[in-house]
Amino acid sequence: MPSATSSSSKVSSPPAAWRSSSPPRAGPSTRTPPPQHVCAAVNAQVTSIPGLAPPHFDFAEHVRSRSYTMQNFVFGDDPFETAVLLDEGVERLLPDTFQRACASPSCTFEIGDAGEKGRGMFAVKDMPAGALVLVEHPAVVVPYLIGLDVPLRDVYAELFGRLPPEAHRALMGLANSREDCDHREGIVRTNALGIQLDVPDVAHPELTTHRAVFLNTSRCNHSCGPNARWEWDTASFALYLSAVRPIQQGEEITIAYTACTRPRGERHSTLHAQYGFTCACTYCALPCAAASDAARVALARFWSDLPPFEAWCVDGRTPDEWLVKRHLEALRLIKQEGLQVLDAERHVDAIAMCYGALADVEMFRAWTERVREREARRVWVGVEGRERARRRALVFAKWLSNPASFPAWGWRRTFCVSKVEGEEEGKGEDVV
Ligand SMILES: C[S@@+](CC[C@H](N)C(=O)[O-])C[C@H]1O[C@@H](n2cnc3c(N)ncnc32)[C@H](O)[C@@H]1O
Secondary structure, eight states: OOOTTOEEESOSSOOEEEESOSSTTOOGGGOOOOOHHHHHHHHHHHHTSTTTOOTTOOHHHHHHHOEEEEEEEEETTEEEEEEEEEEHHHHHHSOSEEEOOOOOOSSSEEEEEOGGGOEEEEESSOBOTTOEEEEEOOSEEEESSOOOSSOHHHHHHHHHHTSOHHHHHHHHTSOOOOOSSOHHHHHHHHHOEEEEOOOOOTTOGGGTEEEEEOTTGGGOEEOSSOSEEEEEETTTTEEEEEESSOBOTTOEEEEOSSOTTSOHHHHHHHHHHHHOOOOOOTTTTSSOOHHHHHHHHHHHHHHHHSOOHHHHHHBTTSOTTHHHHHHHHHHHHHHHHTOTTTTHHHHHHHHHHHHHHTTOHHHHHHHHHHHHHHHHHSOOOHHHHHHHHHHHHHHHHHHHHOGGGSTTTTHHHHHOBOOOTTTTTTTTTTOO
16 A cells, blocks of 8 residues: 655646736736637536536636646656646645555456447456456546637647657547547547546636546446446546446446436437437447336435435334335345446445344344445545545444444334324335
């Protein structure tokens, strides 16, 4: 495990300043905002994405006020470099040095032919759920919204040109599904994953979202039931790709480009509009969408429809097994739809809690053991994550050896208000 104190330098060559001005570097008064129809289109796009939009976003003002820096990030003794275009305000708030990323496991994948999807990433060995597939720094990072009035083609040409020749070649070899823009911009738009650079500037939420292109992870195709998930860690400026269910040797490794709990038609519209392809994943190849759509919508609403755990503990009108059955049903739907990428683990946690509240020692131990095994396999991103995992492991060990130390132990037995005889007979039994 690398030490948390080893660090990487942010700049490998002098940064260039890019200002949203014409000519470059002129003062704010000379800046020309893009034409009104462009501003209106960007404003509409931004305000349609809840996580992105500040209350009164105005792209013309954004262009007038932003300045950018272009530089290369290097990572300790790793020869890899990332070419970044960053808003100067964001860049100032990033750490001066990055923590060393976890070592990437060797020989987990290869890039190969994925048929009509083009190239894809394939497992070269069996991997259990939770296994780390890959740790990777991005090749390029750009803000999601670039408020420059110089052509993007010039910006991308300079940014790509900052990479060492081999990385540059690999980047230029990535897929490009966009015919509506310059080739380099097409590569970014086809391959970028949306990352958040955690900048504590609540007045400008639009500034934190960035596009990051990776030489390997960007080869992952989309699936509506993906077998892998990725997490971004700003502290190490790296992406962690891990299995969400067991992956077999030779199986394609897939991620989700869009929310998979929406019905098939909506997923297809989004994928088409944003990425320009029609999904050819195994889930979309199934002839009938209705049952799958219903299952996905039910999973999307599961947690908001569920009464709080504490309410079930005191509610004598629902049978003891009611809440456990709801979670077991959710786990069944998750397996059916291949949606382990949703927080399937939360259901296992919840079932362990239910058995704790029912003071059922055997079942509480069985389900808590499942939680413990899963956590032991899981990849924890960042120093804080690993520390939290260490503390949680201690807590599980305590609960397993002494179930009564579980904080909600026997709550349902202690606090449940018994059903008044004859009142609302059978209520809750038909819920599952
Ligand atoms: C990020 S790239 C993935 C790697 C790419 N297949 C390659 O050859 O490098 C995204 C592109 O892959 C293709 N793709 C990804 N997932 C797909 C899917 N589920 N169905 C069809 N095409 C897909 C589309 O052409 C999409 O624009």
